[in-house]
Amino acid sequence: MWSMSVSLPPRAPAAPDLQSKMLSLSLGNHNGEVAEFTKATSVPLYVTYNDRIRPLLDTVDKLRELKVMEEGIELPTIVVVGDQSSGKSSVLESLAGISLPRGNGICTRVPLIMRLQQHSSPEPELHLEYNNQIVHTDEVHVTQDIEDATIEIAGDSKGISNTPLTLVVKKRGVPDLTMVDLPGITRVPVRGQPEDIYEQVSEIIMEYITPKESIILNVLSATVDFPTCESIRMSQRVDKSGERTLAVVTKADQAPEGLLEKVTADDVNIGLGYVCVRNRIGEESYEQARKEEARLFESHHLLSRINKSIVGIPVLAQKLVQIQATSLAKCLPGIVKKVNDKLSVNVSELNKLPKHLANVADAMTAFMRILGSTRESLKKILIRGEFDEYPEDKEMHGTARMADLLNNYSKELHQRSTDTAGKFLMEEIKVLEEAKGIELPNFLPRTAFLSILQRRVKEISNTPVEYVEKLWSYIGAVVVFVLMFNSDGYLQLQSCTKRAAQNLISKMKDHSVDRVMEMVEMEKLTDYTCNPEYMSRWSKLMAQQPSFKQNLRYNDKLEIEGVGEVEVGHLREYNTAMLEKAFDMRMRITAYWETVLQRLVDSLALYLVFSVQKLVNGEMEKEIVIELMGPNGGGIERLLEESPSVASKRERLNQSIKKLRESKEVVGKIMDRIDTPNGYINLGL
Numbered sequence: 001m002w003s004m005s006v007s008l009p010p011r012a013p014a015a016p017d018l019q020s021k022m023l024s025l026s027l028g029n030h031n032g033e034v035a036e037f038t039k040a041t042s043v044p045l046y047v048t049y050n051d052r053i054r055p056l057l058d059t060v061d062k063l064r065e066l067k068v069m070e071e072g073i074e075l076p077t078i079v080v081v082g083d084q085s086s087g088k089s090s091v092l093e094s095l096a097g098i099s100l101p102r103g104n105g106i107c108t109r110v111p112l113i114m115r116l117q118q119h120s121s122p123e124p125e126l127h128l129e130y131n132n133q134i135v136h137t138d139e140v141h142v143t144q145d146i147e148d149a150t151i152e153i154a155g156d157s158k159g160i161s162n163t164p165l166t167l168v169v170k171k172r173g174v175p176d177l178t179m180v181d182l183p184g185i186t187r188v189p190v191r192g193q194p195e196d197i198y199e200q201v202s203e204i205i206m207e208y209i210t211p212k213e214s215i216i217l218n219v220l221s222a223t224v225d226f227p228t229c230e231s232i233r234m235s236q237r238v239d240k241s242g243e244r245t246l247a248v249v250t251k252a253d254q255a256p257e258g259l260l261e262k263v264t265a266d267d268v269n270i271g272l273g274y275v276c277v278r279n280r281i282g283e284e285s286y287e288q289a290r291k292e293e294a295r296l297f298e299s300h301h302l303l304s305r306i307n308k309s310i311v312g313i314p315v316l317a318q319k320l321v322q323i324q325a326t327s328l329a330k331c332l333p334g335i336v337k338k339v340n341d342k343l344s345v346n347v348s349e350l351n352k353l354p355k356h357l358a359n360v361a362d363a364m365t366a367f368m369r370i371l372g373s374t375r376e377s378l379k380k381i382l383i384r385g386e387f388d389e390y391p392e393d394k395e396m397h398g399t400a401r402m403a404d405l406l407n408n409y410s411k412e413l414h415q416r417s418t419d420t421a422g423k424f425l426m427e428e429i430k431v432l433e434e435a436k437g438i439e440l441p442n443f444l445p446r447t448a449f450l451s452i453l454q455r456r457v458k459e460i461s462n463t464p465v466e467y468v469e470k471l472w473s474y475i476g477a478v479v480v481f482v483l484m485f486n487s488d489g490y491l492q493l494q495s496c497t498k499r500a501a502q503n504l505i506s507k508m509k510d511h512s513v514d515r516v517m518e519m520v521e522m523e524k525l526t527d528y529t530c531n532p533e534y535m536s537r538w539s540k541l542m543a544q545q546p547s548f549k550q551n552l553r554y555n556d557k558l559e560i561e562g563v564g565e566v567e568v569g570h571l572r573e574y575n576t577a578m579l580e581k582a583f584d585m586r587m588r589i590t591a592y593w594e595t596v597l598q599r600l601v602d603s604l605a606l607y608l609v610f611s612v613q614k615l616v617n618g619e620m621e622k623e624i625v626i627e628l629m630g631p632n633g634g635g636i637e638r639l640l641e642e643s644p645s646v647a648s649k650r651e652r653l654n655q656s657i658k659k660l661r662e663s664k665e666v667v668g669k670i671m672d673r674i675d676t677p678n679g680y681i682n683l684g685l
Contacts, residue, residue, distance in 0.1 A: 074211035081218030084184035087250030090279035119170040129166040176316040229557035242271030354489030409467040424566035428582040476505035491643030500627035
């Protein structure tokens with residue numbers, strides 16, 4: 001008699017609750033309900049766990065059929081690995097009670113998922129599942145049908161494929177197990193095999209045994225040293241402690257010497273232990289094979305010394321069922337959580353995609369929504385100075401950045417306005433000498449003033465144009481960014497709106513350049529202001545004239561307010577009348593120049609605000625509509641043409657969501673039966 005305990009490691013605090021609920025489903029310790037495994041007259045194996053383990057296995061099998069592993073959700077799986085000719089096929093045949101393909105080279109060329117299910121009917125039921133089809137078979141033809149399916153999947157050469165083939169065996173006496181048999185490991189390719197056959201096999205094996213949910217069933221031949229087995233090396237790479245590795249030692253009858261020492265010393269860290277078995281030989285029936293196996297380990301002078309708890313196919317079946325049940329109990333809550341988490345993420349991602357547009361009305365609604373959202377965002381950014389939509393992105397704080405540009409423009413205007421005419425008052429003296437006429441001597445000629453003014457305006461004439469271009473480049477970048485953000489996913493609309501926005505910004509920039517050039521030309525044309533600050537500044541500056549004349553006699557340098565420190569020694573050769581006129585001219589220019597600079601900054605700022613208002617409140621939408629409805633725009637119907645990337649992403653997400661919802665329903669049914677208390681498992685159904 002034997003019992004099976006479904007338990008979890010102590011570090012999983014919720015396991016006892018789950019285990020107790022599983023016991024209510026008859027998934028735990030039930031002593032006395034299972035017949036003797038080693039009964040010589042039994043069918044290949046006798047395990048009556050159909051109503052206990054099978055619901056959990058069916059759940060995992062359905063999840064595997066739904067390909068939930070493609071969503072990054074690993075399932076607890078018994079993965080069968082072994083070097084070529086290690087006896088892997090014989091072990092699986094003994095467990096399933098059916099014949100599998102044999103021969104030289106790699107017999108298993110695709111991952112073979114074997115679903116064994118205890119069956120009440122005396123007549124076995126077998127079928128294959130691959131390439132979205134189900135092929136019914138029987139014990140006589142199953143070997144050939146597996147070979148035919150393998151050829152259909154992997155081709156008729158000796159190459160391998162990672163596309164799985166599922167074999168479902170419902171038969172009386174088989175253990176309730178689901179295992180994945182992988183191609184045997186070989187280092188030397190035979191004729192017809194690809195040169196990189198070892199790398200291909202290794203890649204498939206590592207893919208299956210790496211997940212921590214996988215239980216590794218490592219098939220070893222008693223005739224070899226275990227540390228030299230390639231399958232051991234691979235399993236140790238992903239399971240160093242061996243806590244999820246079970247070893248099956250085949251061909252015990254062929255190499256009995258030292259086998260006891262091998263399995264007790266455990267030099268290769270097999271955490272789940274060893275099971276020694278005898279392979280079926282020749283035409284032996286499975287019943288005969290079990291009898292011979294029992295006799296061998298009972299009577300052989302060396303093998304009989306091995307503990308009976310680790311010998312025989314029935315013990316292997318018992319251990320696999322127990323390990324599988326423990327793994328299922330441990331992994332199921334995590335699977336539930338992962339399914340729900342992945343489903344939530346995918347639904348959220350799908351909702352972020354632009355709505356699929358089915359007709360022109362939908363397209364028009366989406367178009368108006370995009371325009372409305374863009375207009376409101378631009379009002380916040382460029383007009384009202386709100387930046388709640390982009391709190392951390394300072395480049396999107398529009399009014400602040402435009403103010404920075406205007407402040408820099410004002411500073412640069414003043415920096416470019418420094419005196420570059422050489423020695424103090426010499427420009428004014430030269431101009432006054434050339435502007436004199438037959439007139440009263442105590443009047444300043446206006447032509448002289450305008451001549452100096454025009455020179456100074458010309459020196460800074462490029463600065464307003466440069467800053468207009470900078471301002472519109474910034475505004476254009478903001479407008480395009482907001483448009484692209486709000487029309488994300490509508491590729492055709494994006495290209496159209498971007499082109500319209502760029503065209504409009506270009507036109508408004510050109511118009512603004514023309515406007516500031518007009519402002520500059522107006523400043524050259526005449527001198528005028530009604531601002532009383534001009535007279536106030538001029539009067540204050542002229543108050544320095546007496547001091548200037550007095551100090552000129554004794555100093556070569558003087559500090560003049562509004563000008564700075566200047567050289568004056570060269571002015572002593574000119575008469576007082578000329579110096580007075582030149583000083584007056586310079587102070588008038590200095591006082592008036594502040595008005596000119598202020599006008600160039602203020603006018604540009606007002607014009608900019610006015611132009612941005614026009615852009616946001618009407619010009620942009622009008623330009624986009626014209627572009628969309630024009631001969632090259634394609635009309636509103638273009639919105640119905642979803643971009644390939646969005647369409648592909650939408651299809652992928654919909655398929656994933658469908659798969660995850662079906663998976664959620666599958667795990668929901670089994671969890672309803674396990675119904676753990678205190679909300680330990682929350683399906684969110």
